[in-house]
Amino acid sequence: MVAKKHITVAYQGEPGAYSTIAAQKFFTSKIQLIPNESFDLVFKLVEENYAEFAVVPIENSLAGSIHQNYDLLLKHKLFIVGELKLRIVHYLIANPGVRLANVTKIFSHPQALMQCQSTIASLGNRSIIPTYDTAGSVKRIKEEKIMDGAAIASDLAAEIYKMKILKNELQDSPENYTRFLLLSKKEEIKKNSDKTSIVFSIDNTPGALFRSIRVFALRNIDLYKIESRPLHGKPWEYFFYIDFAGDLSDVKCKQAISDLEALTSYLKILGSYQRDLTSI
Amino acid sequence: MVAKKHITVAYQGEPGAYSTIAAQKFFTSKIQLIPNESFDLVFKLVEENYAEFAVVPIENSLAGSIHQNYDLLLKHKLFIVGELKLRIVHYLIANPGVRLANVTKIFSHPQALMQCQSTIASLGNRSIIPTYDTAGSVKRIKEEKIMDGAAIASDLAAEIYKMKILKNELQDSPENYTRFLLLSKKEEIKKNSDKTSIVFSIDNTPGALFRSIRVFALRNIDLYKIESRPLHGKPWEYFFYIDFAGDLSDVKCKQAISDLEALTSYLKILGSYQRDLTSI
Numbered sequence: 001m002v003a004k005k006h007i008t009v010a011y012q013g014e015p016g017a018y019s020t021i022a023a024q025k026f027f028t029s030k031i032q033l034i035p036n037e038s039f040d041l042v043f044k045l046v047e048e049n050y051a052e053f054a055v056v057p058i059e060n061s062l063a064g065s066i067h068q069n070y071d072l073l074l075k076h077k078l079f080i081v082g083e084l085k086l087r088i089v090h091y092l093i094a095n096p097g098v099r100l101a102n103v104t105k106i107f108s109h110p111q112a113l114m115q116c117q118s119t120i121a122s123l124g125n126r127s128i129i130p131t132y133d134t135a136g137s138v139k140r141i142k143e144e145k146i147m148d149g150a151a152i153a154s155d156l157a158a159e160i161y162k163m164k165i166l167k168n169e170l171q172d173s174p175e176n177y178t179r180f181l182l183l184s185k186k187e188e189i190k191k192n193s194d195k196t197s198i199v200f201s202i203d204n205t206p207g208a209l210f211r212s213i214r215v216f217a218l219r220n221i222d223l224y225k226i227e228s229r230p231l232h233g234k235p236w237e238y239f240f241y242i243d244f245a246g247d248l249s250d251v252k253c254k255q256a257i258s259d260l261e262a263l264t265s266y267l268k269i270l271g272s273y274q275r276d277l278t279s280i
Numbered sequence: 281m282v283a284k285k286h287i288t289v290a291y292q293g294e295p296g297a298y299s300t301i302a303a304q305k306f307f308t309s310k311i312q313l314i315p316n317e318s319f320d321l322v323f324k325l326v327e328e329n330y331a332e333f334a335v336v337p338i339e340n341s342l343a344g345s346i347h348q349n350y351d352l353l354l355k356h357k358l359f360i361v362g363e364l365k366l367r368i369v370h371y372l373i374a375n376p377g378v379r380l381a382n383v384t385k386i387f388s389h390p391q392a393l394m395q396c397q398s399t400i401a402s403l404g405n406r407s408i409i410p411t412y413d414t415a416g417s418v419k420r421i422k423e424e425k426i427m428d429g430a431a432i433a434s435d436l437a438a439e440i441y442k443m444k445i446l447k448n449e450l451q452d453s454p455e456n457y458t459r460f461l462l463l464s465k466k467e468e469i470k471k472n473s474d475k476t477s478i479v480f481s482i483d484n485t486p487g488a489l490f491r492s493i494r495v496f497a498l499r500n501i502d503l504y505k506i507e508s509r510p511l512h513g514k515p516w517e518y519f520f521y522i523d524f525a526g527d528l529s530d531v532k533c534k535q536a537i538s539d540l541e542a543l544t545s546y547l548k549i550l551g552s553y554q555r556d557l558t559s560i
Contacts, residue, residue: 064510209493209506
C-alpha cells in the first residue's frame with residue numbers, strides 16, 4: 001500500500017516519462033507519482049484502490065492511437081474524468097562525455113522512434129533498439145554505462161538522471177502532441193464537461209455502422225473521433241470507440257445513447273469530461 | 281537490379297517471415313522473394329520497378345491494424361490487387377541444445393509479442409526483447425550463439441535456420457489471422473473483384489463523417505472496415521480508410537465514389553480486388 005500524503009497518480013514508465021509531465025499538469029496541488037512497468041498494472045492499481053488516478057497516453061498526432069490503452073479501457077472498470085494535450089519535444093540523450101559521432105545505437109520506446117523516424121534516418125546508419133519506456137532508456141544507458149549509445153526521451157529525463165543532451169527537437173514535426181487521459185474509479189461528471197467517450201460493438205450486418213452514427217447526426221451532435229479495434233476471438237469483427245460533443249446530463253446526448261443501445265450488442269460509457277482545445 | 285527469372289515479390293523481414301508464407305500462397309508459379317529491412321523499402325522497390333509485387337501485412341485479428349502500412353499506402357503510388365488471410369502459428373525457437381528452463385530472454389517483433397502476451401506471461405519472469413522481424417530474431421540468436429534466449433517466429437524460420445522448436449502454438453488465441461495485401465504498380469481490376477479500398481480526408485465540420493458514410497448506406501453498399509489515421513502536420517484531423525463491397529466497374533460503386541468526391545478534400549482509390557472469405 002502507498003502512504004497517502006498526496007493525491008496518488010499511477011503511470012507507465014520511469015521518472016521523467018512524458019506521462020509524469022502530463023500528470024503534473026492535471027493537478028494544481030502536489031501529487032505522488034507511482035511508476036509502473038506496464039499499462040495493465042497502471043489500470044489495476046486504480047481499480048484496486050492502490051492509486052486514486054491514472055494518467056495514460058491515448059493518441060499521438062503523428063503516430064496515431066495507442067491501441068493497448070483503448071483495449072484496457074474496455075477491460076477495466078475505470079472512467080475518463082479528464083484529458084490533456086501535451087506538446088512532445090524529444091531529445092537525444094547520452095552519458096556525459098559521449099559525442100554524437102560516437103553514437104551507434106539509439107534506444108527508445110517504439111512510439112517515440114516512430115515520431116522521430118525521418119530525423120533518425122538523417123543521422124545516418126545507426127542501430128535502432130526499441131525499449132519499453134523513453135525515460136527508462138535513459139536510465140538504462142546510464143546504469144549500463146553505454147558509451148556508444150543514446151536514448152530518445154524528455155529533457156526532464158535528462159535532468160533526473162544527470163545526462164547530457166546531444167540534440168534538441170528530434171520529432172519529425174513541431175506539431176507533435178500526445179493526448180493523455182485522466183482515469184478514476186469514480187464516475188464524475190463535472191459542470192464544465194463537454195465531451196463524452198463510449199465504446200460499442202454492433203452486429204456484422206450491412207449498414208449497421210451507418211445506423212449507429214446516424215443517432216448522433218440526426219441530433220446535430222458532432223463526432224470528434226471514431227476508432228475501431230478487433231474483437232478478440234471473433235476475427236474481423238470490431239469494437240467502435242466514439243468521442244462526441246456534449247455530456248450525459250444533456251437530454252440530446254441521453255436520447256442518442258438510448259437509441260444507440262437498441263442498435264448495439266454491447267455499449268459502455270467511458271466518461272464525460274472537459275475537452276482540451278489545445279492546438280485545434 | 282534483380283535478375284528476373286521468376287515473378288519478383290518484395291517483403292519486409294528475413295527468409296522465413298510470415299510474409300514469405302503469404303507470398304507463396306498468392307502465386308501458383310515459382311516466385312523470387314526479395315527480403316527488405318523496412319516496409320518503406322518494400323514499397324519503394326515496387327514503385328521503382330525493382331520488383332513486380334509487394335506482399336505486406338495490413339491487419340491482425342488479435343493485435344489490430346498495422347498502421348505503418350496504411351500510411352505507406354497513402355504515401356506511395358501502388359495499387360492493392362489481392363488480399364489473403366493467413367492463420368498465424370507462432371513457435372518458440374532456440375539453438376539446438378537449449379532447454380526452456382535456460383531461456384531468460386525472448387526476442388521477437390512487437391506484433392508477435394502482442395499476439396503471445398498471455399502465453400509469455402505464463403512462462404514466468406523472462407526479459408522481452410522487441411526486434412524488427414520474427415525470422416530475423418531466429419537468425420540473430422543463431423548468429424550470436426545466444427544460449428539463454430529464444431525467438432518467436434514461424435516453423436519455416438526454425439527449418440530454414442536449422443533451429444530447435446521449444447514450444448508450439450504460442451499465440452494467445454487459435455483465431456489468430458493476419459490479412460496480407462498484394463500490391464502492384466499497375467492497377468488491375470480482375471473479373472472476380474468484389475471489394476474496393478479507398479482513403480479520404482474530410483473537412484473538420486459536424487456530420488462530415490456521417491455524410492461520407494451515407495453515400496454507401498443509401499446504395500446498400502456494405503462497409504467491411506473503417507480505419508482512421510492522423511493527418512501529419514494537422515493535429516487531430518484524420519484520414520479515413522474504407523473497405524467496401526463491390527468493384528469500380530459497378531455503376532452503384534462508381535456513383536458512390538463520385539458523390540464522395542464532392543464531400544471530401546482528398547480521395548484516393550487504393551484498388552479493387554477479390555475478397556478473402558477465410559474465417560468469417
